[in-house]
Amino acid sequence: MRVGQVIGLRPECFAKYKALHADAWPEVNRMILECNIRNYSIYHYDGLLFAYFEYVGDDFEADMAKMAADPKTQEWWGECMPCQRPVAEAKDGEWWADIEELYHLD
Numbered sequence: 001m002r003v004g005q006v007i008g009l010r011p012e013c014f015a016k017y018k019a020l021h022a023d024a025w026p027e028v029n030r031m032i033l034e035c036n037i038r039n040y041s042i043y044h045y046d047g048l049l050f051a052y053f054e055y056v057g058d059d060f061e062a063d064m065a066k067m068a069a070d071p072k073t074q075e076w077w078g079e080c081m082p083c084q085r086p087v088a089e090a091k092d093g094e095w096w097a098d099i100e101e102l103y104h105l106d
Helices: 011-022 026-034 060-069 071-083
Strands: 002-009 037-045 048-055 097-099
Touching (some): 002 011, 011 071
Antiparallel strands (some): 002 048, 002 097
């Protein structure tokens, strides 16, 4: 399963967010892999963050719940989330907004 998502980045937080991801915590990276996420990238463009990843597991909801319950991941999110702002088009309760894939070529 391929996933694309978008969220806003507060301009005053750009340097902090970039530094965090230049030296991502090993425990967080390990949890991402344990939760069956591969080929994960985050891009920045004009105040927006675009994330792409591939999910290779069998139970996306369970793996995302496992990640959300991890104390180190929660600590990481505590650093990152104040830098972000959901886009206006995000659904109620949605932080990163899922975006539609229009084209893919292997």
